Amino acid sequence: xxxxxxxxxxxxxxxxxxxxxxxxxxxxxxxILDKTHPADIAHxxxxxxxxxxxxxxxxxxxxDSLAADVLSELGEPxxxxxxxDLDAQAASDIVQEMESDVAADFLxxxxxxxxxxxxxxxxxxxxxxxxxxxxxxxxxxxxxIMNPEVFAVEERVTVAEAIDRIRQSDEFEMVFYVYVIDHHxxxxxxxxxxxxITSPPDLPxxxxxxxxxxxxxxxxxxxxxxxxxxxxxxxxxxxxxxxHRLMGMVTxxxxxxxxxxxxxEDLYKMAGTDDEEITSKSAFKIARIRFPWxxxxxxxxxxxxxxxxxxxxxxxxxxxxxxxxxxILGMGGNIxxxxxxxxxxxxxxxxxxxxxLFPVVFKELRVGLLLGFIYGNLLGLWAxxxxxxxxxxxxxxxxxxxxxxxxxxxxxxxxxxxxKRVGIDPAVATHPFVTTSTDLMGIVIYFTIARALIP
Amino acid sequence: xxxxxxxxxxxxxxxxxxxxxxxxxxxxxxxILDKTHPADIAHxxxxxxxxxxxxxxxxxxxxDSLAADVLSELGEPxxxxxxxDLDAQAASDIVQEMESDVAADFLxxxxxxxxxxxxxxxxxxxxxxxxxxxxxxxxxxxxxIMNPEVFAVEERVTVAEAIDRIRQSDEFEMVFYVYVIDHHxxxxxxxxxxxxITSPPDLPxxxxxxxxxxxxxxxxxxxxxxxxxxxxxxxxxxxxxxxHRLMGMVTxxxxxxxxxxxxxEDLYKMAGTDDEEITSKSAFKIARIRFPWxxxxxxxxxxxxxxxxxxxxxxxxxxxxxxxxxxILGMGGNIxxxxxxxxxxxxxxxxxxxxxLFPVVFKELRVGLLLGFIYGNLLGLWAxxxxxxxxxxxxxxxxxxxxxxxxxxxxxxxxxxxxKRVGIDPAVATHPFVTTSTDLMGIVIYFTIARALIP
Numbered sequence: 001x002x003x004x005x006x007x008x009x010x011x012x013x014x015x016x017x018x019x020x021x022x023x024x025x026x027x028x029x030x031x032i033l034d035k036t037h038p039a040d041i042a043h044x045x046x047x048x049x050x051x052x053x054x055x056x057x058x059x060x061x062x063x064d065s066l067a068a069d070v071l072s073e074l075g076e077p078x079x080x081x082x083x084x085d086l087d088a089q090a091a092s093d094i095v096q097e098m099e100s101d102v103a104a105d106f107l108x109x110x111x112x113x114x115x116x117x118x119x120x121x122x123x124x125x126x127x128x129x130x131x132x133x134x135x136x137x138x139x140x141x142x143x144x145i146m147n148p149e150v151f152a153v154e155e156r157v158t159v160a161e162a163i164d165r166i167r168q169s170d171e172f173e174m175v176f177y178v179y180v181i182d183h184h185x186x187x188x189x190x191x192x193x194x195x196x197i198t199s200p201p202d203l204p205x206x207x208x209x210x211x212x213x214x215x216x217x218x219x220x221x222x223x224x225x226x227x228x229x230x231x232x233x234x235x236x237x238x239x240x241x242x243x244h245r246l247m248g249m250v251t252x253x254x255x256x257x258x259x260x261x262x263x264x265e266d267l268y269k270m271a272g273t274d275d276e277e278i279t280s281k282s283a284f285k286i287a288r289i290r291f292p293w294x295x296x297x298x299x300x301x302x303x304x305x306x307x308x309x310x311x312x313x314x315x316x317x318x319x320x321x322x323x324x325x326x327x328i329l330g331m332g333g334n335i336x337x338x339x340x341x342x343x344x345x346x347x348x349x350x351x352x353x354x355x356x357l358f359p360v361v362f363k364e365l366r367v368g369l370l371l372g373f374i375y376g377n378l379l380g381l382w383a384x385x386x387x388x389x390x391x392x393x394x395x396x397x398x399x400x401x402x403x404x405x406x407x408x409x410x411x412x413x414x415x416x417x418x419x420k421r422v423g424i425d426p427a428v429a430t431h432p433f434v435t436t437s438t439d440l441m442g443i444v445i446y447f448t449i450a451r452a453l454i455p
Numbered sequence: 456x457x458x459x460x461x462x463x464x465x466x467x468x469x470x471x472x473x474x475x476x477x478x479x480x481x482x483x484x485x486x487i488l489d490k491t492h493p494a495d496i497a498h499x500x501x502x503x504x505x506x507x508x509x510x511x512x513x514x515x516x517x518x519d520s521l522a523a524d525v526l527s528e529l530g531e532p533x534x535x536x537x538x539x540d541l542d543a544q545a546a547s548d549i550v551q552e553m554e555s556d557v558a559a560d561f562l563x564x565x566x567x568x569x570x571x572x573x574x575x576x577x578x579x580x581x582x583x584x585x586x587x588x589x590x591x592x593x594x595x596x597x598x599x600i601m602n603p604e605v606f607a608v609e610e611r612v613t614v615a616e617a618i619d620r621i622r623q624s625d626e627f628e629m630v631f632y633v634y635v636i637d638h639h640x641x642x643x644x645x646x647x648x649x650x651x652i653t654s655p656p657d658l659p660x661x662x663x664x665x666x667x668x669x670x671x672x673x674x675x676x677x678x679x680x681x682x683x684x685x686x687x688x689x690x691x692x693x694x695x696x697x698x699h700r701l702m703g704m705v706t707x708x709x710x711x712x713x714x715x716x717x718x719x720e721d722l723y724k725m726a727g728t729d730d731e732e733i734t735s736k737s738a739f740k741i742a743r744i745r746f747p748w749x750x751x752x753x754x755x756x757x758x759x760x761x762x763x764x765x766x767x768x769x770x771x772x773x774x775x776x777x778x779x780x781x782x783i784l785g786m787g788g789n790i791x792x793x794x795x796x797x798x799x800x801x802x803x804x805x806x807x808x809x810x811x812l813f814p815v816v817f818k819e820l821r822v823g824l825l826l827g828f829i830y831g832n833l834l835g836l837w838a839x840x841x842x843x844x845x846x847x848x849x850x851x852x853x854x855x856x857x858x859x860x861x862x863x864x865x866x867x868x869x870x871x872x873x874x875k876r877v878g879i880d881p882a883v884a885t886h887p888f889v890t891t892s893t894d895l896m897g898i899v900i901y902f903t904i905a906r907a908l909i910p
Contacts, residue, residue, distance in 0.1 A: 037687070039686045039687050039688075043686070046805060046806075046808060047808060049811065073686075077806055163652055166649065166652060166653065167652070167653045175649050176631065176690070193648050193649060193652070194621065194630050194648060196652075197618055197621060197622070197648070197651075197652055198621065198622045229711075230708070230711055230715075231494045231498070231528075232492070232494050233494075233708040235631070235690060235707070252690070252707050252711075253685070253688040255711070256684075256685055256707075256710070256711060256714060259711060259714055259715060259718075260685075260714060260718070260804070263714075263715070263718030263719075263722075264718075264800055264804065266722070267718075267721070267722050267725075267796060267800055268796060268797070268800070270722075270796075271792055271793050271795075271796040272789065272793060273793045273796065273797060277797050278797065278801055278806055278807070281818070283818070283821035283822045283824075283825050284825065286818075286822045287822055287825050287826050287829070290790065290793055290822070290826065293789060293793075294786065294789060294790060294826060294830065297782070297785045297786055297789050298782065298786065298830055298833065298834065300782075300785065301779075301781055301782025301783075301785050301786065301834070302782065302834070302837060304778070304781045304782060305778035305779050305781070305782060305838075306778075306841075308777055308778040308780075308781070309775065309778045309842070312774055312775075315774055315777055316774060319767055319770055319771060319774075320764065320767075322763055322770055322777040322780065323759070323760035323761075323763040323764045324756075324760050325763075325777065325780055325781060326756060326759045326760070326763070326780060326781070326784055326894060326898070327752070327753065327755075327756025327757065327759060327760060328756075329781055329784070329785075330752045330755065330756050330759075330784075330890070330894065331749065331752055331753065331756065334727065334748060334749060334752050334890075335745065335749060337726050338726050338727060338728045338745055338748075340726075341722060341723060341725075341726040341728065342723070342728060342732050342733065345719055345722055345723070346733055349715070349719065350501060351501075351733055352733070353501060353502060356504065359505075363736070363738070363741075366738035367738045367741045367742055367745070369738075370738050370739065370742050371742050371745065371749060374742070375749065375753055378753065379753065379756070379757070382757060383760075386761075387764070435785070435789075439781060439785065443781070
């Protein structure tokens with residue numbers, strides 16, 4: 001039996017595979033693969049050089065079903081790289097062996113032409129039709145991530161009959177629930193496997209099912225699907241079409257993937273970049289992804305240089321003023337970013353309610369005031385003692401730090417809430433706006449105070 | 456039957472509850488609660504003001520078991536606020552009704568004294584002992600998140616007997632797998648519920664079990680637990696002690712929570728703050744959380760002011776140089792941050808392998824060079840055309856932008872890999888080090904080029 005392995009055993013396996021690859025001892029590798037779980041084989045790929053990856057895949061693909069399993073576990077980043085060498089017939093033989101939701105994901109990352117060719121070459125017409133249907137759904141919806149192979153029986157079937165059918169059907173890999181339908185496939189209810197085996201054998205399912213199952217439609221956003229599964233601690237959620245017909249289900253392992261994906265996406269968005277960077281090899285493409293935020297920084301920088309230049313008189317009088325520009329912008333930008341992250345993520349997790357804005361703003365303001373006071377004093381004192389003239393430089397620096405930190409927390413908490421209300425994704429828009437605003441405002445605050453206090 | 460509800464119905468329920476709370480129409484609220492899933496009741500709390508939250512909880516707690524369910528669904532952020540008003544006896548009656556892993560989490564957030572008092576007042580001695588044992592485990596380990604109520608039977612038991620036992624045992628809420636043990640509770644194997652019902656009734660479990668189940672130990676880090684469950688698409692993973700005795704299991708819903716938690720934690724860490732901010736009401740506490748990073752910014756700022764001051768001669772000659780300091784630091788800091796996020800998250804997800812450093816560094820360098828070239832030219836031209844003297848200012852600015860962006864991507868990709876290798880958490884350390892280094896290096900690059908080119 002093929003079972004999972006633990007770290008130590010994995011490391012030994014990895015070493016052996018590497019050695020055998022070097023020696024082209026393919027038979028030895030095949031012997032190892034036979035005893036290794038596809039998830040672990042996929043894991044091996046992650047630790048190999050590109051060249052070894054391709055070599056190992058050449059061996060894996062001798063067995064279409066194994067290749068399908070390993071590719072399913074590998075996930076998007078490597079699909080492209082490994083499949084470019086395959087001709088359409090070989091790819092089609094592998095796709096044939098995949099679960100149809102994985103097959104649809106897989107074909108979705110290939111070029112349109114190649115995907116169509118692979119579909120045409122598939123021997124299993126019914127499978128190909130199913131995959132084609134899945135490809136029509138938006139990939140971020142329940143339809144795009146669901147598995148259409150779902151175990152369902154009609155309401156008049158008895159418990160004993162249902163158990164019998166489960167015994168006979170091995171094409172359904174993940175049976176945790178039995179979905180109950182009418183003869184038009186309308187979803188009527190749900191029963192867990194556990195309920196099923198603890199119920200009297202001759203009762204019809206109608207009498208023991210939960211008649212109001214949680215469900216989503218094919219168009220529900222995947223993030224929403226994840227939230228429902230999470231909220232009710234489900235193992236799978238049924239997916240229905242507009243007529244309430246059962247079309248498939250999304251299982252909890254897909255939900256985990258969605259959650260990881262969305263968290264990563266949020267993180268990247270906040271830094272002004274994108275998931276695609278990892279898979280992309282073109283510097284031009286990556287540059288294009290990073291372009292918007294860097295351009296915002298550039299525009300802010302140009303405005304800044306213009307602003308600073310307009311305060312030339314103050315600078316001419318006290319050249320030492322220039323020395324504190326970076327720290328004033330740095331303190332403001334960082335504390336503003338901290339507040340923004342708290343609010344953006346808090347809203348995404350439903351912990352911060354945009355309906356109750358005031359307590360959040362008030363809390364952040366107290367934090368900003370406290371930290372502004374502390375750091376304003378620290379830096380003011382340092383400026384006073386280390387720069388002999390002018391004596392008021394310390395006061396100017398201290399006041400500016402305090403004021404710009406206070407402004408920064410306010411902006412950091414207000415912008416994301418504002419963006420959310422007007423329907424802009426806060427994860428994308430917040431950071432560029434916060435840093436730009438704090439930079440510009442920091443300069444204005446600093447030089448205005450300087451002009452006023454240093455004659 | 457209490458079932459889940461959809462958004463529209465939820466909104467109507469929320470409105471009614473708010474109205475009834477206003478009128479203190481408690482009986483009406485009780486009638487609504489009777490028909491509402493605990494997860495939805497918990498959801499109601501998120502949309503109420505603090506005052507209404509407390510009022511609603513007063514009604515919920517009339518039913519200890521409901522209060523336990525709702526508190527389980529609510530999770531940490533609200534526990535503290537809702538329970539402060541309860542005396543120890545009332546709290547103990549509620550804790551009594553919780554699953555023991557939730558009870559342990561719950562008591563873990565209370566003050567030590569109060570938790571001990573609640574435990575002492577519990578009527579169910581066995582339950583209290585179980586909770587006490589769980590409290591001993593580190594809360595970030597498998598022991599800290601596992602559910603000790605796990606369904607296990609001995610190897611010689613037959614399939615029919617096992618099914619019979621499942622029927623009789625309703626204390627086990629989540630039975631997806633049957634764990635097989637010997638008479639010292641050593642974990643021997645596992646069978647899925649589905650396998651069980653499709654196997655011949657009179658076979659002993661020994662003969663059909665998977666004899667090498669994936670497992671973790673009580674000390675395994677929760678992140679590692681999540682990775683195993685995710686890798687093998689499990690619904691639950693058994694937890695064993697040092698003697699390989701079955702101590703409990705971690706179910707997939709707990710794993711989802713861990714994944715959300717860790718993603719959030721990583722996000723906060725990168726911004727130099729912490730999850731605790733959300734639950735904390737004290738500005739002092741929040742200030743302390745944000746202190747390390749802001750202090751790093753301060754120290755960098757002080758060094759920066761010192762550096763800039765040491766270039767006073769250049770500034771005296773060309774006061775316009777000061778105008779471009781912010782944009783040079785900004786462009787470097789942002790592109791460095793982008794590279795850092797890609798690498799930190801890529802390593803956390805296992806997509807970037809620290810063993811193969813060179814391709815990643817090389818890719819980032821190309822990106823940095825390309826973007827540095829573009830933005831260096833843009834800003835250089837702008838400086839040349841908008842500031843008439845000195846004519847070489849544009850060249851100085853352009854070269855500095857390009858050089859500091861290149862330096863920033865290099866730092867952004869090298870630091871996290873370096874931190875990971877020496878065992879420092881890259882999510883915490885990377886950003887402060889990247890911004891500090893790019894700031895200082897940016898200043899040095901800029902003024903050195905200025906000194907060299909502008910006589």
